[in-house]
Amino acid sequence: MASSSDSSSATTNRLAGESSPYLLQHQHNPVDWYPWGEEAFALARSENRPILLSVGYAACHWCHVMAHESFEDPGVAALMNRLFVNVKVDREERPDVDALYQNALALLGEHGGWPLTMFLTPAGEPFWGGTYFPPTPRFGRPSLSQVLEGMAAAWRDSRDDVTKNVATIRQGLERLASPEAGGPLTPDAPLTVGRRLLRELDPFEGGIGGAPKFPQPAILKLFWLNWLRSGEAPLRHAVDLTLTKMSQGGIYDHLGGGYARYATDEKWLVPHFEKMLYDNAQILDLLTWAWSESGSRLYAARARETVEWLQREMLAEDRPGGPASGGFAASLDADSEGEEGRFYVWTDSEIDALLGREAELFKRHYDVSPRGNWEGRTILNRSDRPELLDEDGERLLAEARAKLLAARAERVRPGWDDKVLADWNGLAIAALAQSAPVFDEPAWLALAARAFDFVASRMAEGDRLHHVWRHGRNRQAGLLDDYAQMANAALALHQTTGEAAYLERARAWVATLDRCFWDGTDGGYFQTADDSNDLMMRPKSALDNATPSGNGTAAAVLARLHHLTGEPAYRERAERLIAAFSGEIQRNPFGYPSLLAANDLLQDAVQVVVAGPADAEATARLVRTALRRPLPYLVFQRVTSADGLPRLHPAAGKGPLGGQPAAYLCRGTTCSLPLTDPDALAEAIAASRA
Template sequence: MSSTLDRNTLADATSPYLLQHADNPVHWQMWSDATLAAARAANRLILLSIGYAACHWCHVMAHESFEDPATAALMNRLYVNIKVDREERPDIDGIYMTAVQAMGEQGGWPLTVIMTPDGAPIFGGTYFPPEPRWGRPSFRQVLEMVADAWKKDGEKFARSGASLLRRIAAHAELKPGAPISPGDLAAVTERFLGMMDWEEGGLRGAPKFPNAPIFRFLWGEYARTGRHEAGAVVALMLARMAQGGICDHLGGGFARYATDESWLVPHFEKMLYDNAQLLDLLALAHAAEPDLLLAARAAELVEWLRRDMRARHDPAPDGTLAFAASEDADSEGEEGKFYVWTRDEIASVLGAEMALFEDHYPCPAAGNWEGKLILTRATHPEHPETEARLAALRARLFAAREGRVRPGWDDKILADWNGLAIAALARASAVFARPDWLDLA
């Protein structure tokens, strides 16, 4: 047996997500041919855990299970444990996410997959609690039940896992069909429009993700056909998001998604790829119908990119830099702590101008989320003098917030996400007449 299987090797990683787990008592391994070969040689099941640095529920499962000595001892005794950063290895994530969904489970992160020593998936899911709850078994129960079933009937599981991998491979094969027709595009448009929330914007229900590619498609169909509803649903979503709690009204940018139907309560992580695609949508919508709200949110988003998201390690000789991948939801072990307020905290910063601020950013004494305030905007920006005063008040709150412990920052540089940001900045530069944004791109 390879000696590396008896220790945590993540200290040798470069991924910020993997490094977050370098001190776990779990004997985590990085994905490699050598690790997989060692698992085969030891004839041990593989526990694959996939996540990313800004993932709130990844942190929860880490604190509850991976940092727990008893759980770690069970994992180390029964499994070869492999950690993967989905942003670093989207290929691995794609294969095993497809496998878990093929098992009838809902996808998401953290992704938890148990595999045969040959790497064939035999069980999967997402977050598992430390004790049975919400109709889900505990993580320790899962570990023991699957290991026991494998011990009793390993050949059956091996055949099932191999069959699942063959189905996934067949599904991934290219199967050219007829060219896409205008009728196909119209049919997809109708299907998407039937899924929309025409009150709050976005897709119906909760949680609410921006789903930028869907809305970029609808905007393209609006431009191609003039179908009013296809453009209106994009404008509605952007307007609701721009006023809601999913928007960081002090620092700029948007959180990854909202947990409710009205864009109020985000999971507070901010991702480069989401914000790049939303900047592109803001520019497209503003180009069709100029709107001070969209212009303000675009400018704030770009300022967030410029101020907080430049990856500062190993700059090129000419001084150019790239954008980092994400900012975390958590700080000091608490989700959203960096972003939320009490009314008294806001009043202590703004003093006599609290009344003006509250006219535009509601601040109920009881809060709007777990006794705290997530800032939202209740009015549309129309009067330049008022907006200048509000900007000064937001700047004071921003300065006060900067004194807090910041969320974690993933400075991993992803070429595809940077490409999205570069393209969005280039378009937005033209639409909003900001040549400095082109320089940033």
């Protein structure tokens, strides 16, 4: 699927041999681009030229803008080619490269983002940078040509200053790669942080802070965990308010399903129209948790529509136009026909023509008017009328949406980044595996299992994962996040299906993390394996970003493995991992919600075991009851007999009661009496929250 950044020029550069859609968008630029690798650095060393590093991704609107304005301009390209060795990186393909230089930019006192524009020595050491630069001076920023000439002059005439900058930035990067360790976290640490974060909530529109406003699912999950533990209503309200406002706002695609990456305003009306796999996976988790408590029709509808979008539009193909591979694609672009949001917006007259007599009802509930609500056109939303209608009313609106969706399908589609990323697929697989039994949707579980099988077979060589797959080609060695998210996905599937193979796969991937990623000196996992050597240093962090951190997820995986197996080695490793970053949490608590939640799971899990014949209906009823209450600290497993649990498990030796299936709820080393009635099990799970 072509992107709006493609050029019709017959000229190609070295990016033509790449598989990344983002890199291929730039294959016809007159810039002499190199992909990240030794060839570019060797040329820079041999010619003593600095490197211009440009990092972006396929769905990035401002990346497209800079490409059109500058990288497709022959004059700018000639300047770049004469003064620099130019390297283009897909930040989704190489998140380790992006993270390193985003940190460098922050040390320079600049806000990060994409496109990232960094200037490096031939050894890959950063000495200056920024993000988007316009073709002519504007927005208070110099033009790209001015920046190019200035950086080339600095390299040529002020090498001592460049060397000082390099040394200062390197020292800062080394500090960031060596987080401050500390002691064990207190049991109330998550609640203390959650209460403080609650002060940042927009009390009217939900979400954290003002515009631009991001979903921040890791923070919302921490609020939900804290509500479950404390019963403090404002924490639950923060999640419900945010989910409702997002789900009825313009950030949600009311025709096709799925949430955009963020809203440019505080009311969730105007999205930055790109749609990312990772956001929707995490929001599906939240919708599932919230629906299991409230039974909200809105949450159920959004969960189902989002999964329908995943099935309809986000299954990557083995080859262009070929069958679906089973893995999920990365993202949909914000742009089509060179214009942001064009695919998604409507005019009043278009709605009238397509819906006829049904138009008035639809327009009234979706904010459609002749003047529009964004640049003369309409972003569909229900923010002003969030309440759902009765069954007949919602049926009429659904029929109207289906007509508009069919008409929209005839438009020029946004670009599709169809590479499969192991870590983002792990997020989606885990969300589907958890939500399937909650919503009684076995097809969702099959979708998750198929994606898991794809990554575990097509993106793996032995016990090593690749990070990226596209059209039959694997690229880039697996990173911490790939192993952590796929191990978490394996445990989610194990919990839902009871299949031991998923548990063993999680154990194997954790063994690879321990062997190839563990910091034996200070604890915690590095982002890259010990046999990766193309970065100036190995990053190590537990900060959550748009996705949960690899170390935060790994800590949760270790905690869950300890509870499932009883093996103390997993607990010891989790404790050491958390301690490696606990000093950072005390200094900057807001960046670590995933690690805080992992510590809560480690210290105070609620374990539910169902013991009984696998084919017995009474066993199935108990299993369904446990799986339909998706608490973030609940660890579930099933066995067929009293000897099915590990020796160190708190419920070891407990089995069916008088030949009848029974459930046991354990907290710490104490377990309940056997529970044979599903309603009694549900009550026990609910009572275990505080």
